[in-house]
Each structure stands twice: as C-alpha cells, then as structure tokens.
Amino acid sequence: MKVLVVSSYKDTWNSVRPEAEMLIGLKAHGIDLEVMTEGDADYVRRFVDAGVRVHPYHPKKKLSWDAIKRIRALLKEGGFEAVYSFNNKAIANVNIAAMGLPVKVLTYRGQTGNISKWDLSCYLTHLSPRVDRILCVAKATEVDLRQHVWGNKAKVCTVYKGHDLAWYQDQPADLGQLGIPSGAFVVGAVANARPRKGLPVLLAATHLLSKDADIHLLLVGGGMDTPEVKKLIEASPMKGRIHLAGFRKDAPAVIAACDVSVLASTKREGLPKTVIEAMVYGVAPIVSDTGGSAELIEDGTSGIKVQPGDAKAIAAGIQKLYEDRELCKAMGQRARARIDQHFNVRQSSAALARVLFETVSGGF
Incomplete structure (x- = not known):
C-alpha cells in the first residue's frame, strides 16, 4: 500500500515527534510511506534516513489554489491509495485536491471540543463528505466527534500516539x-x-x-x-x-x-x-x-x-x-x-496500519 502524509514538522526543538515515529514504523507493516512537509522542517533528515521520501511543501493557508494543485498532481502521479492529513491547513486543501480521485482520505483529530455539525467551516475539514476516516488521539475525542458526524459513525476511530522509553x-x-x-x-x-x-x-x-x-x-x-x-x-x-x-x-x-x-x-x-x-x-x-x-x-x-x-x-x-x-x-x-x-510506538504503528488497510478495503 502507498500512503501520502501531509503535515508540518517544523519547530520540534530537536525533540521526538511521536506521530512521525509512528508513521516511520508503518514500513514494517508493508506500507510505502511518503511525506509532504516543509523542506526545512526539523524532521526531514529523520524521514530521509528512515527511507521515507519527502516532498518539500506545506500549505501556508487553509484554502490555497496553489496547494490544491500541487497536492492533486502528486496524488494523481504517485498512485497513492490513501492520504492522511494532520492539521487544518493540510486537511482543507487535501479534501478538495482529492475530489474525484480514487484515493481514501483520512484526517487526524487531536482534541475534544471546538467542532460542531452546525458550524459550516467544519465541513472544510473533518466533516467534509470527502473524508473517509477520522483518526482520533483518544477515545474521549472519538466519543465527542461522533456526535457531529453524519452517516456512518464507524468512520471515527482511535489510534493512540505511541512512545518509547x-x-x-x-x-x-x-x-x-x-x-x-x-x-x-x-x-x-x-x-x-x-x-x-x-x-x-x-x-x-x-x-x-x-x-x-x-x-x-x-x-x-x-x-x-x-x-x-x-x-x-x-x-x-x-x-x-x-x-x-x-x-x-x-x-x-x-x-x-x-x-x-x-x-x-x-x-x-x-x-x-x-x-x-x-x-x-x-x-x-x-x-x-x-x-x-x-x-x-x-x-x-x-x-x-x-x-x-x-x-x-x-x-x-x-x-x-x-x-x-x-x-x-x-x-x-x-x-x-x-x-x-x-502506549508504545510499536502498538501505535500496528494499529495505524490496521486502520489504513481497513479504510482502503472499505472493511469498517
């Protein structure tokens, strides 16, 4: 399976990013991962050293035609089966870029609250009908978000961020x-x-x-x-x-x-x-x-x-x-x-891989 991740990895102050390590761990589960992030992001070297191809770009605003065109071209040329976005700028642009393409769209939700099915701006991000799966950082986030999702509530699930002592x-x-x-x-x-x-x-x-x-x-x-x-x-x-x-x-x-x-x-x-x-x-x-x-x-x-x-x-x-x-x-x-x-990173990588395979196969 080939997966594109769109996220920002700047300003990490040389610390470990658990979600980045979880993503790198996907390679052990048969997933070919590529990442779109800022070219000068702190984590680029870590991705490259781990054999992850990096596309040096990240949207600067929530809706950008330049971002949409860049992402859409990459999705079409790269043959990705899934695209996973981690922040609102990435999510909004990816949702539009993926329109009409045979790629599953996944988003990350990192907290409870501040989202509503009555807020139209939320339909640019997690509540967009183009989103196939929403991965929450905790069960409480999943429970909170399910109240605002129309249709299949099972599209909302939890994958904990794993750590390593x-x-x-x-x-x-x-x-x-x-x-x-x-x-x-x-x-x-x-x-x-x-x-x-x-x-x-x-x-x-x-x-x-x-x-x-x-x-x-x-x-x-x-x-x-x-x-x-x-x-x-x-x-x-x-x-x-x-x-x-x-x-x-x-x-x-x-x-x-x-x-x-x-x-x-x-x-x-x-x-x-x-x-x-x-x-x-x-x-x-x-x-x-x-x-x-x-x-x-x-x-x-x-x-x-x-x-x-x-x-x-x-x-x-x-x-x-x-x-x-x-x-x-x-x-x-x-x-x-x-x-x-x-809450270890090995468990998180395995759980994320299961969700990706489920989503691509439609088996959830």
Whole structure:
C-alpha cells in the first residue's frame, strides 16, 4: 500500500515527534510511506534516513489554489491509495485536491471540543463528505466527534500516539536553581496559561493543603507572569513556595525532578504529552477527567483522576502522595510501566496500519 502524509514538522526543538515515529514504523507493516512537509522542517533528515521520501511543501493557508494543485498532481502521479492529513491547513486543501480521485482520505483529530455539525467551516475539514476516516488521539475525542458526524459513525476511530522509553534520557534538572530547597516535596505543572488549562483551579487547591507541609509548587510554561496569575499566587497561603519557571525547552527534565505532576485542565484535552513525559520519568500524575488524560492512567494505581474544576480533589491527591512517599514512588513507577506496556510506538504503528488497510478495503 502507498500512503501520502501531509503535515508540518517544523519547530520540534530537536525533540521526538511521536506521530512521525509512528508513521516511520508503518514500513514494517508493508506500507510505502511518503511525506509532504516543509523542506526545512526539523524532521526531514529523520524521514530521509528512515527511507521515507519527502516532498518539500506545506500549505501556508487553509484554502490555497496553489496547494490544491500541487497536492492533486502528486496524488494523481504517485498512485497513492490513501492520504492522511494532520492539521487544518493540510486537511482543507487535501479534501478538495482529492475530489474525484480514487484515493481514501483520512484526517487526524487531536482534541475534544471546538467542532460542531452546525458550524459550516467544519465541513472544510473533518466533516467534509470527502473524508473517509477520522483518526482520533483518544477515545474521549472519538466519543465527542461522533456526535457531529453524519452517516456512518464507524468512520471515527482511535489510534493512540505511541512512545518509547528510550526517547526520554533527560537527567532531572537541578531545582535548586529555581529556588526550591533540597528535599522539598515538589508538585510540577507544565502548561501554558490558557483558561482551559485550569491554573486557577490548581492555585485554589493550594489553599486546601496542610499549612505545615513542605510542599512546593513549580509552574512551567508561558503566560504565568500575568497580573491575574500573580494575584492568585499572592493570595495563596503557599505564595512563598510557588515558583514560576516560565517557558522551558527542558520542561521534561524539570518535571522529571518533581515528585508529582498535575494537569488541572477543565476542557478540550487530547492525549497530553506533558502527562506522558511525567509518567515516563516515574513522576506520579494527577489529571482531570477531560479529553484523553484519564485514559493514560489507571485511577489509584498509576495516577489519580479528578473531576474538572475540583480543587478539593486535587488537594486531597497531593496531600495523600505527600504523606505516603512510598505510594508516590510506586505510583510513578507504575505510570512509567503503563506507558511502556499500553502506549508504545510499536502498538501505535500496528494499529495505524490496521486502520489504513481497513479504510482502503472499505472493511469498517
């Protein structure tokens, strides 16, 4: 089978792209893969070294006649049986370029929410009648999207992004450089300060922790230094133990040095890489049950699940792990094992290959 992928692989900061590695793994399943992406994209060398042909182009806007013509010509000349698009610019142009051609069209959906069958703009992308299959990053995304798809709901399915423990070799960062004393119990939160990331909920939880507990909160991500956030920090009884690290390219190394990781999102998550990175480094995760976050863990075994917006439950989870360090360490190790056993790249490549063969044969 011959498959074309259209996606952007720029700005990876030399990190591993799980979906790219999953795609490279398709070769082991008898799939001839080619990729259309920016010629100067960070991952081009990795694709070429793996024997994947790269077409150096990516659409610059959601609807571009130049992009449509380029993609259509490649689909016609290349004899592809399927084309898989990963972002809205790629999806919208591919959907039109594939009109009337004998090629199956697949799209990637990476989060819940922000799509509706009553929004006409969505028919340019995932809800286009030209789309044969929509691959979701998590079951929660699949369930959410099926509500908006007309006709055959089975066209929506889930393929998890797989990881490999060998990709993660960072040494834990020295948190002393961030003002955190040696031996402190550190709760890390990696997220840019968008409303849906639940930072106010996490800071509300600091009011509910034991006042004499040596717990420090480390906030990693952009937008944490706004007047609104500073006001919430100043109001916290833990204000002297809340540390702002800002945006960090070494965020995995920073979270690896923590005892607990919290993602307090209130809505619209996919399969958060920040949670996966914490789990890989053996850091016990506390996640809100939105999007695919809760699918990553087994509640009470390899992590703690809370309801979105529940500051009391977040505080209880942190307090429990603070008071039982052995449980905290064991939960972190089970979290690491869960990624290796249930979310590895080999499984993802095999699952994606099955979906591609099913889609091309019409057997779903």
